[in-house]
Amino acid sequence: MRIALAASALAALGLAAAPAVADTPKQGYYIDPASQVYVIVTKDRTKVKSFQAACMVKGSDGKLVQSSSIYTAKSKRISIKKGAFSYAGTVLIPDAYGGSPKRIQAKITGKFTNGKAKGTYEITTAGYTCEKVSYSGKYYGVSPEG
Secondary structure, three states, X not given: OHHHHHHHHHHHHHHHHOXXXXXXXXXXXXXXXXXXXXXXXXXXXXXXXXXXXXXXXXXXXXXXXXXXXXXXXXXXXXXXXXXXXXXXXXXXXXXXXXXXXXXXXXXXXXXXXXXXXXXXXEEOOOOXXXXXXXXXXXXXXXXXXX
């Protein structure tokens, strides 16, 4: 009897101490309005179809403000494995004067947990002052605009 109680207590402690496990994402949009992040998941839920975010810079008051935006190319799909994704490569940043977008390097990470996409992104190309940003976007559905 004592062994069974001890095993039950250890199992309960083990469950309470277990870290959050990544979820399988839903098809559609995960949006963090504060950091302007949009993570769009494909219909088969195995890839990030598009990652869009703001290039955040520190203003004169020390607060982060949007400078421009970044996004993955339409042809780029980021694989989701065990509820997480990561990408280190080329992203696009619009040209301020309406020309072709510039190709810059970025590092993007994310994990789907508790109905949210959480992660970080940063620009790794020298000369860009975008700050590393953490995001936590909630699920908005397949068609968030209505």
